[in-house]
Amino acid sequence: GQQVMQIPQYQHVQEGEDFTTYCNSSTTLSNIQWYKQRPGGHPVFLIQLVKSGEVKKQKRLTFQFGEAKKNSSLHITATQTTDVGTYFCAEEYGNKLVFGAGTILRVKS
């Protein structure tokens, strides 16, 4: 079935470094959502992108939706230990939301 490909699978950064995770689809997406899951917790919605080329910011987080609506990225500037967790993108497919495999972020202090 439909699925976005998410990379990297895992990233370990030094506190203060930047971090980016990418989602790519072979087909045009109607929209894309991003979620964060803290270790041991449940996924929490971060944002939804709908428009081609859309860029949204939440403090140190920047979300982008590609011009062709086939890819998206989440960029964290100057990571902090509170950023640790798994970041998922998700796409609509019929009546359901299909998640990417996620990127696990670890931050060394």
Next chain:
Amino acid sequence: SQTIHQWPATLVQPVGSPLSLECTVEGTSNPNLYWYRQAAGRGLQLLFYSVGIGQISSEVPQNLSASRPQDRQFILSSKKLLLSDSGFYLCAWSVDLGELFFGEGSRLTVL
């Protein structure tokens, strides 16, 4: 405000035993309901979803089943658990496929 409750939070079950996980949503009507499973360190696999009472769509063949006896109640069941059923089970709800709201999850260990 809307809330989602999922229980039990953790359980350890022997192989071959039955399973019942329950999820209820409060504060909204006719939500879309979902069951996801997450293996350790892995992504979210959609198991079942429901757009209304008695309407269940299954995503993957398995020995699990789901039911929606009431508008805001979603139950995940198994008659006989397998070792491979171990994982973190997450219930979620949404309205018209907007943002998904997840429950706290149920961590199942099958021994």
